[in-house]
Every structure is written in structure tokens, then in C-alpha cells.
Amino acid sequence: xxxPVVITGxxxxxxxxxxxxxxxxxxxxxxxxxxxxYVGSRRGQEGVLLGASxxxxxxxxxxxxxxxxxxxxxxxxxxxxxxxxVALLRALGLVRRWRPSVVVSVGGYAAFxxxxxxxCWRVPLVLVEFDATPxxxxxxxxxxxxxxxxxxxxxxxxxxxxGAPLRESIEEIDRSTGARVATKARLTxxxxxxxxxxxxxxxxxxxxxxxxxxxxxxxxxxxRLDRTIVHVTGRRDYVEYLALKPLSEGLDYRVVxxxxxxxxxxxxxxxxxxxxxxxxxxxxxxxxxxxxxPLPGAPHDHQTKNAQQVERAGGAVVVRDSDCTGAxxxxxxxxxxxxxxxxxxxxxxxSLARRGAAAAIARVTLNVRGAG
Numbered sequence: 001x002x003x004p005v006v007i008t009g010x011x012x013x014x015x016x017x018x019x020x021x022x023x024x025x026x027x028x029x030x031x032x033x034x035x036x037x038y039v040g041s042r043r044g045q046e047g048v049l050l051g052a053s054x055x056x057x058x059x060x061x062x063x064x065x066x067x068x069x070x071x072x073x074x075x076x077x078x079x080x081x082x083x084x085x086v087a088l089l090r091a092l093g094l095v096r097r098w099r100p101s102v103v104v105s106v107g108g109y110a111a112f113x114x115x116x117x118x119x120c121w122r123v124p125l126v127l128v129e130f131d132a133t134p135x136x137x138x139x140x141x142x143x144x145x146x147x148x149x150x151x152x153x154x155x156x157x158x159x160x161x162x163g164a165p166l167r168e169s170i171e172e173i174d175r176s177t178g179a180r181v182a183t184k185a186r187l188t189x190x191x192x193x194x195x196x197x198x199x200x201x202x203x204x205x206x207x208x209x210x211x212x213x214x215x216x217x218x219x220x221x222x223x224r225l226d227r228t229i230v231h232v233t234g235r236r237d238y239v240e241y242l243a244l245k246p247l248s249e250g251l252d253y254r255v256v257x258x259x260x261x262x263x264x265x266x267x268x269x270x271x272x273x274x275x276x277x278x279x280x281x282x283x284x285x286x287x288x289x290x291x292x293x294p295l296p297g298a299p300h301d302h303q304t305k306n307a308q309q310v311e312r313a314g315g316a317v318v319v320r321d322s323d324c325t326g327a328x329x330x331x332x333x334x335x336x337x338x339x340x341x342x343x344x345x346x347x348x349x350x351s352l353a354r355r356g357a358a359a360a361i362a363r364v365t366l367n368v369r370g371a372g
Contacts, residue, residue, distance in 0.1 A: 003101040004035050004036060005035065005100065005103075006037045009108045009111040010045070010110040011043070011044040014277065015106050016044065017167055018278060020053075021165040022362060023038070024167070025361065026365065026366070037055065037100070039094070041060060046059060060086075084113070091116065092121075101124070103115060103126070104361075105125065106128045107138050108135070124146045126146060126148075126361075128165065128361055130151045132306050133302040136299060163281065164278055164280075164281035167358075170261070170285070179266065184197070191267065195225075196270070197229075199270075200232055200273075201272075202232075202274045203234055203274060206233045206235070209324050214326070215241055215246075216327070218248070225251075229254065232259040233255060261282075265282065265286055265288065270288070270291070270342070271289075272291045272329065273291075276303060277306055283310070287347075289336055290317075291316065291332050310349065313348045315351070316345070316349070319332060
């Protein structure tokens with residue numbers, strides 16, 4: 001009997017949710033929970049998000065390296081390097097014991113140890129690359145991969161363009177007019193059906209720059225009777241921006257720490273987001289026009305490259321982080337929410353959609369497994 005399929009990666013929700021999506025797709029293809037394994041990092045969100053799964057989860061030590069030579073960061077990186085060595089030794093032992101048929105890496109610092117161990121023990125390695133530019137781990141081990149499942153077209157004999165894997169619950173969101181009106185009515189309090197909804201989401205921590213700009217935007221739109229802003233601040237800034245929430249009899253402005261994204265994506269007319277790969281994949285799969293504010297300093301500026309892909313297709317407006325203010329957001333949104341422009345941007349976003357990416361990655365994985 002072939003060994004298990006090991007899915008490794010993590011550190012952020014942007015890596016963990018794709019791990020879950022790939023596992024769901026492999027289970028749909030007939031693999032039982034004992035034929036699958038997750039390996040992630042103790043410091044990431046894997047324990048919280050995957051801990052209740054029937055699929056065994058192993059957490060290794062380690063953390064990402066800081067790109068700085070300041071004394072504090074050098075000390076942190078020293079500890080990180082020690083953790084990485086320990087993780088490598090553990091991964092070498094685990095891969096030898098499990099004898100997996102395939103290792104699937106979704107990237108992130110948590111993927112390095114098991115990917116490296118797979119190379120050492122000659123286990124077939126499949127890489128899942130979400131971003132327009134591969135991350136550091138995949139650039140290092142990419143030459144050893146049997147297949148690279150990429151979200152965007154790229155060169156290489158071992159490349160399969162699959163799109164980025166999304167959870168089935170996201171891909172199944174019904175954004176028809178009737179469904180969106182019904183979901184608006186179910187929100188607490190309900191959103192009036194004639195209001196356009198702007199959803200702001202910049203990650204679990206949130207973005208200080210974007211949060212400040214959206215607060216200013218709410219001030220500028222305080223008299224708008226035709227708009228709703230659902231401002232997902234993230235946990236860091238929630239209390240501050242809830243206290244600063246402007247009084248308004250016109251704009252429907254809602255400040256929340258976290259949002260049910262299945263619910264919010266189902267009502268969004270427009271989104272304001274960072275440009276992480278999974279966020280971009282969700283926006284394009286659901287054909288949601290967006291204002292994208294790439295994270296400055298992201299490795300190899302991959303968020304800007306992600307955002308530019310959508311902008312070129314006509315599905316997004318890109319605003320630099322340093323230019324993100326209430327005024328620039330108001331100008332961008334007023335232009336793109338003009339009905340003809342909005343309809344065109346829906347088509348532009350939809351043109352990049354690759355539904356069924358998780359299923360495609362599962363098929364590639366199973367083909368590699370069968371060939372072994």
C-alpha cells in the first residue's frame with residue numbers, strides 16, 4: 001500500500017486554508033484520513049485551524065526569519081535558525097518513518113523542513129505556488145520538485161497551471177442577485193437592499209494604514225444613504241477603531257474584529273484588501289471588483305505582482321500603501337462603483353478565476369503517487 005500523502009506548510013491562514021482545501025479534495029478522491037498527514041509549525045495558526053481535523057497533525061519548531069541586521073532581529077534570527085535545525089532533524093526522522101508516497105508543500109517557513117527531508121529521502125515533491133513570484137522555500141527546493149502547481153502561468157517543464165486552492169465552502173458561495181439580497185437581510189442588523197456593500201479585510205491582525213484610511217473614508221461618506229462599509233479591522237486595531245467610529249445617519253458603517261468571510265463575500269459589491277495570493281484567488285473566483293493595497297516589504301514584492309495581475313485583467317485598482325488615504329480610496333471607489341465600470345470589473349476579475357484548483361492539485365498529486 002502506498003505511503004501517506006504529507007501536506008506541509010503554514011505559518012499564516014493564507015497557507016493553512018489551502019492545506020485544508022487540498023486535503024478536502026484528496027479525501028473526495030477517496031483517500032482516508034489515515035492516508036493523509038499535515039505538518040506545520042508550532043508558531044503558526046495550524047494548531048488552531050487544523051487541530052480538530054481527523055487528519056493527523058504534526059507541529060515542528062521554527063519561525064520565519066526577519067530581513068534585518070538590527071541587534072534585536074539578529075537575536076531573533078539566531079533562535080529561529082536553531083529551531084530550523086531542530087525541525088530539520090525531526091522532519092528527516094518523520095519522513096523516513098512514514099515513508100510518504102508524496103509530499104505536497106504549500107510554502108511558508110513551516111514547509112522547509114519536510115520539503116528538504118523529502119528531497120533527502122527521494123520522496124516525490126509537489127509544490128503549490130499561489131503567488132506570481134515563488135516564496136523563498138520554493139525557490140530553494142523548486143529544482144527538485146516533480147510538479148509545480150501554479151496559480152499564474154509561468155515557465156517550466158514541470159509546471160501545471162491550476163490556480164490557487166480554495167475551500168469548497170468559498171467556491172460554493174452563491175452571489176446571484178437573489179442570494180445576495182437574502183444574505184443582506186440575514187445580517188445583524190440587516191443591510192438595506194439598495195445599499196452597495198464595501199467589505200474591508202486586510203488579515204487577522206489588520207493593516208494600520210488601511211484601517212486609518214477606511215476610517216477617514218467613513219467620515220467622508222457619512223451622509224451616503226446608498227453605501228455600507230463592513231470594516232474588518234483585525235484584532236490589533238478593533239478596540240481603537242470601534243471607539244473612533246463616527247456618528248452617522250447616512251452611511252451604514254460597521255466595525256468588526258473578524259468577519260465570516262463566506263457571509264461577507266456573499267454580499268460584497270467591492271472589496272478593499274491586501275493582495276495575498278489566497279485573497280486574490282477568492283476575489284477572482286467570486287468575481288468581486290477590488291481596491292488592492294499590496295503589503296509593502298513583502299518578500300520579492302510578491303503582493304504587488306499579484307495585484308498587478310488582477311489590475312491588468314481589469315478586475316482591480318491598485319493603490320500603493322504609502323498613497324492609501326481616505327481621499328484616495330474615495331476617488332478609486334467612486335470611479336469603480338459607477339455601474340458600467342463595476343460591471344466591466346466584474347468581468348475582469350472573473351477572467352482570472354480558476355475554480356476547482358484544489359481538485360486539480362489533488363489529481364496532480366494522485367498521478368504522482370500512482371507513478372511512484
